[in-house]
Amino acid sequence: MATTEAVPVERRRSLLRPVVFALTLTTVLALLFGVPWWSLVLSGNAWPVGVQIGGTVVFAGAAVAFPVLMMLGHGRRHLDGASRIADTTLGVVWQLFVWAVAGDVLRLGLLSGGVADPLRSRIVAAFTFVLAAGLLLWGYAEAMRIPRVRRVEVRIPRLGAGLDGLKVVMLTDTHYGPIDRARWSKGVTEVVNTLDADIVAHTGDIADGTVAQRTAQSAPLGDVRARYARVYVTGNHEYYGEAEGWLQRMGDLGWEALHNRHLVVERGGDRLVVAGVDDRTAAGTGLQGHRADHATALAGADPDLPVLLLAHQPKQVDDAVTHGIDLQLSGHTHGGQMWPFHYLVRLDQPVVQGLTRHGARTQLYTSRGTGFWGPPFRIFAPSEITELTLRTA
Template sequence: MVILFVLAGLAALAALAGMQWYAWRRLVRDTTAGPGFARRAGAVVFVAGPLLMFAAVASERAGAPFWLQQVLAWPGFMWMALSIYLVLALLVGELVRPFFLRRRTKPTPTEEPSTDVLSTEGHSTEEPPTEDPAPVRAEPATPSRRLFVSRIVGGTAAAVAVGTVGHGTYGVLRGPRVKRVTVPLAKLPRGAHGFRIAVVSDIHLGPILGRGFTQRVVDTINGTQPDLIAVVGDLVDGSVEDLGPAAAPLAQLRARHGTYFVTGNHEYFSGAEQWVDHVRELGLRPLENARTELPGFDLAGVDDVAGESEGHGPDFAKALGDRDRSRASVLLAHQPVVIHDAVKHGVDLQLSGHTHGGQLWPGNFIADLANPTLAGLERYGDTQLYVTRGAGAWGPPVRVGAPSDITVVELASRQA
């Protein structure tokens, strides 16, 4: 098992190194006339970028001093996103490059001596030529033409990548948009018809997203005037000591039936027990494999599966085992993968996050393979699963093809 893990890691490093080399070759070597300042500067960028990226990830995981995480995060994580779209744009450029590198020319046909034929009337006539049209041939590109084409293709790829990453960054930093979904529940009584749950996940407070971002999220949630707020994991990437001030605006969350919290996998990288205690101090109510009865339905929450290594994994029997199944139930669980346990325990609706909707296209295809539902509402037997794309972003503060959201889930009674 360890050997497989090491081999997988080496394969990933090799693939990453290959991507960086390819991007350097197309953007630096092929666009410079020879050794000089521009080529040396480009080499420095393509060496420093990956090193900063690894340093940013390692400093966060190792709990390095928070100031160091902040210094490394912006350049390191932004290089991560930029590298992806540089390579994708350059690969598209490979499709058009051959059309510009070769010029198709039609040589001028040489004149052949005419052949005179004596007509029946004694006049000389010229027989039309019977040769095939001169073939069109491709002329190899000159070095100056190759340099010109490389600069056009490389410059266009760089502009597309920078524009994509810039737009994706703006989409994250401006804060999530509100999405509204109506979910009918067969067991929901008429009196609970229209009950609104604001679902927020994957805020990912850390060295990039801080107190100002939290305030935007809180203001957006409060603006929906929900009946209940559900924070379904991955609130932070860091310790309470470092991120306590960034999380402080959560104390301003307001809902008639309160705010509830369950852990995500990133809480277990950041000191889950300390964060559970801290959010409780901020006025949120943690549901640690627990359940509470609300007017019209039961609300339950389970710990994230990442907590199993610490003895705090999901315990569905504890959270749901002895409940009255004639009542409707809503489960808060960070990862969608536990949906099958929710079905076994008769849950009517599971609210999850974790996937980010893929966050960076085409990462959505990979995330879709790893999760039963990537985003949105789907049904599994008698249980419905709703997955939000999340409010923030992990790593690069960039989203492409997966806009962030806070979802207001409105419960509907079929008796209404």
């Protein structure tokens, strides 16, 4: 009897899912595009009718086109032109939304000060537009520049004296994508090679798209130099495209893919285990042998040796603590990428950026990312190439 009743219940749930999704999407789009439309075009601005009609057409057209372009660009077809337009639209409307909301606070202040419409609403509209436009221009320049080097010292009590000063250079979230950044990629490699790294690590999200689409952009990774090892683990975006293809591509470029495995680096008579696990989303993709498996990654490693672990997402640190990892390197968060998005990132991840301690032994370094995803803007979240110097206690 219970089984018979469960079938229609599950059927009703499956029918409700697309309805709930459609309502959620409509609500989000209405707010995202509607709030700045009201602030810039309508409210109490008293713009000429032609301006109001033109502004309404622009916002309404963008709101309708945006989800379609996102599906064409980031769906199965991977149309780069659609991605570029959709991603840029997302960045622009996000900043307009943020500063339109902030403008409403200003509106209240002006109202209490006795400033009447249309002047009050026009001041708010100017505030919203000027701040959003200025930050978008600056954010675009930040996204497109070669990242600055961020230098961090990490003290690891179990690290042997022979490994004191070992230099690990970290790349992550390069996100080679619809905007051709082959020259940028070459510039990143040139900077890395000036750092005289012992180990270079890439903690995933190499690209958005297939290996064939991003061959030219990823090619400079083959020129990266490291004294002992170049190591890589998958991020969640590899599993949106072709994870096996990117593992093969990195192997062809001379990198060690730490696909739930480890290697040992030795210097001055002391050794360091360098391990890697798949992204936490890998298990849900159905790919055979893909999942975050710390036990397999550390199988055969001497438990008395310190362990440097590559794991794409900061939230994988709980498993790192369980397995006695000394230092985990992660990316994924982009430091929020576009303020104030980092508040939303913090709801999903334990850390947004920087060096943090978890448990008695484990430390976690979370990079803001080397590239960017989607909107070609970085606002109050600069990209980085990270130079980590490991020190004994």
